[in-house]
Amino acid sequence: MTDAIDRAAGLAPGDALHALRRLRPEFVDGAELCRVSVLTPASDQGLSPDLRAALARRMALQNADPSLADPYGGADPELRRLAEGETDLPEPLASIAAHVDLVTQTPAKAAAESLRRLERAGLTNPQIVALSELIAYVNFQARIAAGLRLMKEAR
């Protein structure tokens, strides 16, 4: 059995690193539960799974991790442009995209004003927190996958 991180890192059952990951089942299961909680949560706070998937791809591409970035499969042309990294977008997508880009690429530069912009675009506090967790998760997963690929290459 493989999960999203195995697929991103190019691991298959039988690989030494696939087996090594399973020595810490709480890491493997925990990461998968987190992935569900930010991409397809039971309560999505009004941020649709489609929007979340598009943002996840956008951030994976910024992490130079196309293997992690499932192509956006939805029908919405604006979300497709969002997923592919475009910045010329309608609100609230433009503000969400600007925030996602800032926090993914240069989190040190985030400030209160970053959240004020999301509020002006109409996001509620639960949506701001849910968006933050999604951003943070994708950046977590990208680092696990990048680290595993390096371990594989350095054998």
Next chain:
Amino acid sequence: MIASVTLKPLVWHPHIAPVELPDATPEQLEAMKVTPSAKKVSAYVRTLAHDPESYVARTVLFNAIMYAEGGLPRPDRELGALGASVVNGCAYCAVIHGRQHAHLTQSTSLVSAVYLRRLDLLSPRDAAIFAFARRLSVTPSEATTEDIVALRAVGLDDAEILDLIHAIAIFGWANRLMHVLGHAEPQKPAAQPRRTP
């Protein structure tokens, strides 16, 4: 010999209004119980409780990564957390995990070297871990196979390297919450003497 740095915990203030306990939904109340210290509910936990589902899932994973038995020694996990927090600009996390490192090793020499920018004073083992933590934390990652080779050369086995990757990555997560959703200040700001012209 360099000066010894004593880190004092910072106070975190959210940029958005946290959940107030009287207004919390049953799911939010349940989520907030998952914290390691349930005595009082911090502003940080109450802020994240706006989205209880992700909060619960992340807390479980965070505790597993930072406190799991065996594998990479805990001070090394704290060093990975420190390296990530420096790159991601999370002063609050950097202080907390610098202090944890000093506590676990009973020595402030590493955090002093980091805060005084004297990385040349780190042991080869600490230097390899800290350099990898910083490079893996950049977007996109700047870590290379040379980092892995360096970690093996200072004695880390693959299970320990994988633990380290998780510790660094979970701070790529935690820093993006803590530094983005609020800001940190010294506990008791010292009164600045006013200069009159």
